[in-house]
Amino acid sequence: MSQAPTQKAAGGSRAGMSKELPEHFKSYKHVWVFIEFEHGAVHPVSFELLGEGRKLADKLGVELAGVLMGAGADEIRDGIAECFEYGADVVYTVTDPILSHYRNEPYTKAMTDLVTTYQPEILLLGATTLGRDLAGSVATTLLTGLTADCTELAIDDERSLAATRPTFGGSLLCTIHTLNYRPQMATVRPRVMPMPERQPGRTGRVVAHPLGMVETDIVTKILQFVPDSESDKAQLAYADIVVAGGLGLKSAENFQLVKALAETLRGEYGGSRPLVQKGWITADRQIGQTGKTIRPKLYIAAGISGAIQHRVGVEGADLIVAINTDPNAPIFDFAHVGIVADALDILPALTDALAKRLYVNRLAG
Amino acid sequence: MHIIVCIKQVPDSAQIRVHPVTNTIMRQGVPTIINPYDLVALEEALRLRDRLGGSVTVLTMGPPTAEDSLRKALTFGADRAVLLTDRYFAGSDTLATSYALAHAIKKVAEMWGEPDIVFTGKQTIDGDTAQVGPGIAKRLKLNQLTYVSAIKELDMDSRTLTVERRAEGGVQVLKTRLPVLITVLEGINEMRRGTMEAALNAARAQVTIWNATDAGIPELTLCGLRGSPTVVKKVFAPGARTEKAHQIETKGLSPAEIAEAALAEIFQRQPAVEADVMRNAESI
Numbered sequence: 001m002s003q004a005p006t007q008k009a010a011g012g013s014r015a016g017m018s019k020e021l022p023e024h025f026k027s028y029k030h031v032w033v034f035i036e037f038e039h040g041a042v043h044p045v046s047f048e049l050l051g052e053g054r055k056l057a058d059k060l061g062v063e064l065a066g067v068l069m070g071a072g073a074d075e076i077r078d079g080i081a082e083c084f085e086y087g088a089d090v091v092y093t094v095t096d097p098i099l100s101h102y103r104n105e106p107y108t109k110a111m112t113d114l115v116t117t118y119q120p121e122i123l124l125l126g127a128t129t130l131g132r133d134l135a136g137s138v139a140t141t142l143l144t145g146l147t148a149d150c151t152e153l154a155i156d157d158e159r160s161l162a163a164t165r166p167t168f169g170g171s172l173l174c175t176i177h178t179l180n181y182r183p184q185m186a187t188v189r190p191r192v193m194p195m196p197e198r199q200p201g202r203t204g205r206v207v208a209h210p211l212g213m214v215e216t217d218i219v220t221k222i223l224q225f226v227p228d229s230e231s232d233k234a235q236l237a238y239a240d241i242v243v244a245g246g247l248g249l250k251s252a253e254n255f256q257l258v259k260a261l262a263e264t265l266r267g268e269y270g271g272s273r274p275l276v277q278k279g280w281i282t283a284d285r286q287i288g289q290t291g292k293t294i295r296p297k298l299y300i301a302a303g304i305s306g307a308i309q310h311r312v313g314v315e316g317a318d319l320i321v322a323i324n325t326d327p328n329a330p331i332f333d334f335a336h337v338g339i340v341a342d343a344l345d346i347l348p349a350l351t352d353a354l355a356k357r358l359y360v361n362r363l364a365g
Numbered sequence: 366m367h368i369i370v371c372i373k374q375v376p377d378s379a380q381i382r383v384h385p386v387t388n389t390i391m392r393q394g395v396p397t398i399i400n401p402y403d404l405v406a407l408e409e410a411l412r413l414r415d416r417l418g419g420s421v422t423v424l425t426m427g428p429p430t431a432e433d434s435l436r437k438a439l440t441f442g443a444d445r446a447v448l449l450t451d452r453y454f455a456g457s458d459t460l461a462t463s464y465a466l467a468h469a470i471k472k473v474a475e476m477w478g479e480p481d482i483v484f485t486g487k488q489t490i491d492g493d494t495a496q497v498g499p500g501i502a503k504r505l506k507l508n509q510l511t512y513v514s515a516i517k518e519l520d521m522d523s524r525t526l527t528v529e530r531r532a533e534g535g536v537q538v539l540k541t542r543l544p545v546l547i548t549v550l551e552g553i554n555e556m557r558r559g560t561m562e563a564a565l566n567a568a569r570a571q572v573t574i575w576n577a578t579d580a581g582i583p584e585l586t587l588c589g590l591r592g593s594p595t596v597v598k599k600v601f602a603p604g605a606r607t608e609k610a611h612q613i614e615t616k617g618l619s620p621a622e623i624a625e626a627a628l629a630e631i632f633q634r635q636p637a638v639e640a641d642v643m644r645n646a647e648s649i
Contacts, residue, residue: 297637
């Protein structure tokens with residue numbers, strides 16, 4: 001059921017329902033962003049959300065706040081400064097050794113306590129594994145609405161959050177409102193929103209809040225954290241150059257051509273959803289609405305038809321180059337540069353041409 | 366042990382078409398499938414049961430036709446199936462869905478024993494929210510383990526389990542106590558082929574069908590559209606970019622010539638990329 005729109009939802013009985021906010025929610029004010037802070041660093045999606053939150057707060061004429069949790073004041077000091085430089089007016093902090101690594105129970109408690117104490121009207125979280133784990137628990141505890149994986153956030157003329165998200169695997173977009181409940185919660189995937197400009201020296205207010213929990217209250221223990229070794233885990237979302245292949249490559253062996261070009265460009269490689277289903281690539285290399293959203297400076301799509309589910313994952317790229325034998329493939333509707341040819345010919349030719357340029361450049365010193 | 370697996374029947378999104386004029390989903394003729402991520406959850410549940418004994422109950426909320434998905438789950442080897450169906454559930458968002466499912470799980474527990482584990486897929490392919498699992502966990506006060514990639518240890522005597530969970534930038538090894546709600550990551554197992562025996566049992570099996578009253582749901586106002594804080598205001602197809610792609614001339618040219626022209630076009634449009642590529646190449 002979830003948020004799949006139905007005819008009823010679009011024009012049913014709820015549409016005529018009073019939008020008058022219950023009295024106890026009227027004091028809810030300001031826009032909040034949950035700042036994802038893990039292993040000593042803020043996840044870039046939190047800055048992207050501060051950028052977006054800033055626009056919403058300005059439109060509403062309210063403050064923008066970050067919520068930052070961590071082991072102690074020293075650990076999160078730099079993170080707080082970054083929040084201000086990326087647009088926050090206030091940073092709410094909860095520090096306790098219990099919060100040194102993410103766990104659902106204490107983070108949910110800290111977040112819900114802050115919300116009920118300081119009452120924000122909007123709460124944004126990154127749609128990461130952490131953000132999605134936390135958002136569902138917080139929304140259910142507060143019994144409020146949550147719109148997942150939004151691609152656009154706006155304030156409508158009734159001062160409420162209009163959250164747009166793809167649905168049915170990206171075939172359609174729908175705009176969702178939270179009626180009569182606060183805060184209005186939304187998650188946004190990494191790289192969907194642009195990184196805002198950093199304003200060095202910008203500062204603001206810090207409000208510290210206690211956790212009110214002891215370790216023995218918490219059932220789940222972290223035994224170990226095994227970091228991804230950078231070499232074999234795809235860093236797709238934040239790569240500047242990405243080369244991807246689709247079914248037009250015809251076989252798993254031919255996918256090597258994508259890897260070779262990516263390597264020559266010093267970029268990352270990925271693929272469309274069918275390639276994951278066929279087992280040609282691993283799920284962490286899937287690009288699209290149900291995989292990774294990317295915003296590289298250069299994206300080369302080889303043998304990918306450009307189904308809408310793929311499109312929504314790559315539209316933020318600065319330059320999209322598509323190679324496809326079918327001149328009517330939908331990918332040419334949103335690519336900037338098109339090559340109507342067989343990717344199996346063009347990929348190795350591009351790799352060679354590039355290698356030649358690199359060689360000449362090196363000779364030229 | 367008793368394991369409950371929540372599944373959802375979804376339209377096969379690969380086959381969905383949008384009506385070109387009305388911009389609405391053309392549902393007619395679109396086949397339905399069990400949400401692929403839920404099959405991973407079901408397989409994980411069946412493996413635990415095969416190893417440790419007990420039973421697996423499959424639960425879904427949906428229209429009466431969702432019974433097909435439950436029968437399919439029975440052919441894979443689930444022990445019983447429950448369909449929660451009522452017009453009161455129509456239009457549920459994630460909060461209303463977790464409300465109804467949580468109560469149905471309580472009812473299942475009354476009938477067939479308290480669950481030790483409730484499984485869900487990591488998300489559905491139609492809603493893609495990944496929020497119903499955490500919602501159920503919170504409502505039933507189950508320890509929540511999302512994006513689980515491996516169940517390392519399950520000790521029924523001490524009622525503890527250790528799992529690997531996909532986290533940002535690495536894998537968390539977590540230890541917690543039963544009962545738990547687990548959402549599983551894709552690709553951690555492969556769904557078994559149902560046995561002939563299971564298929565025959567499935568054909569004979571009764572799917573338990575509950576409406577809101579049967580499931581013991583106390584507040585109908587918290588179900589469906591009425592119980593959903595979110596409302597879909599507008600549904601629309603993504604707009605087309607007005608400008609079509611600039612096509613590189615290919616007629617009568619060799620792949621090498623096309624590649625040269627393409628590189629020139631790329632670097633002219635993105636000089637920064639050219640500079641990066643050249644610099645990175647030097648540093649190696």
